[in-house]
Amino acid sequence: MADYDLYYWPVPFRGQFIRAILTFAGKTWREQDADAIGQIMGVAPGKQPIPFMGPPVLIDHAHGFAVAQMPAIALYLGETLDLLPATPQARALTAKVVNDANDVLDDMTRDGGSQMWDDDSWRAFLPRLQRWMTIWDATGARHGLTLTDGFLLGAHQPGVADIVTATLWATMGDRFPDLAAMLRQTAPGIAALTRRMQAWPTLARLSRESRETYGDSWCGGQIEASLRRVLKQDEKHHSGAQ
Amino acid sequence: MADYDLYYWPVPFRGQFIRAILTFAGKTWREQDADAIGQIMGVAPGKQPIPFMGPPVLIDHAHGFAVAQMPAIALYLGETLDLLPATPQARALTAKVVNDANDVLDDMTRDGGSQMWDDDSWRAFLPRLQRWMTIWDATGARHGLTLTDGFLLGAHQPGVADIVTATLWATMGDRFPDLAAMLRQTAPGIAALTRRMQAWPTLARLSRESRETYGDSWCGGQIEASLRRVLKQDEKHHSGAQ
Numbered sequence: 001m002a003d004y005d006l007y008y009w010p011v012p013f014r015g016q017f018i019r020a021i022l023t024f025a026g027k028t029w030r031e032q033d034a035d036a037i038g039q040i041m042g043v044a045p046g047k048q049p050i051p052f053m054g055p056p057v058l059i060d061h062a063h064g065f066a067v068a069q070m071p072a073i074a075l076y077l078g079e080t081l082d083l084l085p086a087t088p089q090a091r092a093l094t095a096k097v098v099n100d101a102n103d104v105l106d107d108m109t110r111d112g113g114s115q116m117w118d119d120d121s122w123r124a125f126l127p128r129l130q131r132w133m134t135i136w137d138a139t140g141a142r143h144g145l146t147l148t149d150g151f152l153l154g155a156h157q158p159g160v161a162d163i164v165t166a167t168l169w170a171t172m173g174d175r176f177p178d179l180a181a182m183l184r185q186t187a188p189g190i191a192a193l194t195r196r197m198q199a200w201p202t203l204a205r206l207s208r209e210s211r212e213t214y215g216d217s218w219c220g221g222q223i224e225a226s227l228r229r230v231l232k233q234d235e236k237h238h239s240g241a242q
Numbered sequence: 243m244a245d246y247d248l249y250y251w252p253v254p255f256r257g258q259f260i261r262a263i264l265t266f267a268g269k270t271w272r273e274q275d276a277d278a279i280g281q282i283m284g285v286a287p288g289k290q291p292i293p294f295m296g297p298p299v300l301i302d303h304a305h306g307f308a309v310a311q312m313p314a315i316a317l318y319l320g321e322t323l324d325l326l327p328a329t330p331q332a333r334a335l336t337a338k339v340v341n342d343a344n345d346v347l348d349d350m351t352r353d354g355g356s357q358m359w360d361d362d363s364w365r366a367f368l369p370r371l372q373r374w375m376t377i378w379d380a381t382g383a384r385h386g387l388t389l390t391d392g393f394l395l396g397a398h399q400p401g402v403a404d405i406v407t408a409t410l411w412a413t414m415g416d417r418f419p420d421l422a423a424m425l426r427q428t429a430p431g432i433a434a435l436t437r438r439m440q441a442w443p444t445l446a447r448l449s450r451e452s453r454e455t456y457g458d459s460w461c462g463g464q465i466e467a468s469l470r471r472v473l474k475q476d477e478k479h480h481s482g483a484q
Contacts, residue, residue: 045373045380050338053345053377067334069341071313076334092309092318095337096292099311103295111353131287135295138287 004029005059007037011220012171012210014070014105015056017098020167021074021160023206025081071098078160085155093153097139097161101168104132105219108172113223122230129179130186136165137187147192158197165190166197170207175218176231246271247301249279253462254413254452256312256347257298259340262409263316263402265448267323313340320402327397335395339381339403343410346374347461350414355465364472371421372428378407379429389434400439407432408439412449417460418473 004022006029008015022029037055045051049059052068058076059066067073075095078084084091107128110117117125136152143154152161169190173180184191197203218224246264248271250257264271279297287293291301294310300318301308309315317337320326326333349370352359359367378394385396394403411432415422426433439445460466 045377046383048380051377051380051384052338053342053374063331065331065334067331067338069338071341072334072337075317075337076330079330079333088318088321089305089307089309091321092307092314093292095314095317096294096309096311099313099341100295106348106353111348111356114353114356132295135287135293138290138293141288142293 001061002028002030003061005032005061006030007032007040007057007059008055009034009037009220011214011217012175013219014102016171016210017070017101017164017167018056018058018073018077019210020163020203020206021077021081021083023202024158024163024200025077025083026202027081070102071095074098074160074164083159083163085153085159085161090153090155093139094159094161097152098164100132100135101164104129104168107132108227109219109223113221116222116226117230118226119230130182133183133187133190136169136190140187140189140193145189145193147189150193152190152193158200162193162197163203166194166203169194170198171210172218174207174211175216176227176233178231243303244270244272245303247274247303248272249274249282249299249301250297251276251279251462253456253459254417255461256344258413258452259312259343259406259409260298260300260315260319261452262405262445262448263319263323263325265444266400266405266442267319267325268444269323312344313337316340316402316406325401325405327395327401327403332395332397335381336401336403339378339394340406342374342377343406346371346410349374350469351461351465355463358464358468359472360468361472372424375425375429375432378411378432382429382431382435387431387435389431392435394432394435400442404435404439405445408436408445411436412440413452413460416449416453417458418469418475420473 004027006015006018008018008031010033040048040057049066050057050068056070056073057066057068058073067076075084075098078094084094106112107125115121140150140152143152144150145152151158152165153159169183173183198207246269248257248260250260250273252275282290282299291308292299292310298312298315299308299310300315309318317326317340320336326336348354349367357363382394385394386392387394393400394407395401411425415425440449
């Protein structure tokens with residue numbers, strides 16, 4: 001039996017942070033599919049494993065414990081798998097980074113696809129995306145991150161903040177090369193940290209396997225299609241789809 | 243000198259969770275005004291007290307430490323002011339509840355006012371708001387919360403999860419009586435917990451003072467005006483404004 005069950009849609013997006021932390025810590029999990037998610041979302045909250053609005057949901061079999069909300073799951077795994085820093089301040093910065101990453105995903109999808117991207121709205125959004133990149137870069141710089149060495153919050157080993165950072169920018173950059181180029185230019189220290197983290201054998205393997213399983217998908221749905229349109233990737237998308 | 247500086251707009255909304263935790267713990271803070279917020283938002287992330295996208299930002303003078311993101315601030319205060327539960331699982335549920343509360347605010351404002359409410363969109367949203375209430379109710383029920391006794395996660399004393407829960411529903415219900423009535427009907431245990439928490443002298447005082455300082459305001463702006471329109475509170479709003 002796997003250590004955990006993860007309920008998340010068959011795309012990287014918000015679930016990928018959880019997959020990356022589990023993978024990095026050498027843990028196994030069973031992916032619950034869209035049918036299983038539909039099933040637990042269709043019942044009353046009192047009958048759910050944890051009363052929740054939307055995935056991801058993680059079930060920790062060793063502790064008979066279920067929890068929802070990506071940032072809460074990431075911090076829970078960080079605490080129980082020894083991937084959080086030692087001081088309350090550095091732990092708070094980890095929580096801040098994880099919630100920032102969650103917000104970037106909301107921004108990139110216009111809050112779950114409540115509106116679609118067009119050229120005008122995308123152009124108006126780009127300075128904000130660059131601002132996010134600069135926020136990450138300034139965070140690393142403040143903690144001694146360089147182009148060749150260091151971690152986001154100044155620790156001597158990678159933690160949840162580094163795994164989440166690398167997963168955010170690597171997954172997005174891998175699907176949207178223009179955004180990878182923007183990161184290299186806007187936040188070179190974070191682009192370098194992302195590369196170093198993704199070279200870790202565990203994260204490299206997850207990246208390969210996710211590519212095999214999910215193809216080019218990032219967030220999925222119509223909002224991803226509109227994102228590809230404004231990034232002029234329609235053709236690449238279709239030729240790359242399996 | 244106050245223990246903390248809080249940068250947040252002059253409305254309750256997302257900042258009220260932080261004010262409530264500080265108040266409950268007997269801490270003092272200085273409210274930084276909209277001008278001060280504009281100033282730290284207008285500089286490059288490398289020059290900000292903490293590189294951040296939007297308020298709230300908290301500065302903890304005792305530790306020379308700044309942090310952004312409401313859930314991260316709430317958990318940081320919870321940890322350093324002894325308002326978090328003892329087990330990693332209960333701490334994770336606290337983080338889950340705080341992120342849920344953050345999501346409810348996003349839902350209620352259509353993600354920061356990216357679209358305005360009209361009768362149709364509000365009617366379509368109501369089942370989701372009731373679902374949030376039911377999620378809270380089921381969470382309390384699972385941990386032994388009753389109409390007269392107990393706390394959200396089964397602790398013997400209030401913690402961040404209870405303060406955040408009470409602040410969310412009391413602040414909203416105080417400004418929008420229809421929603422308070424809906425909470426009493428949909429989630430009676432949570433309505434009762436909210437009343438018990440708000441009767442705490444510290445929280446009762448904050449509630450009075452916020453009412454004096456911010457009047458009827460909840461989130462502010464055009465989105466609040468559209469919320470009042472769909473809730474048919476235009477008249478009450480104007481007669482209540484100072």
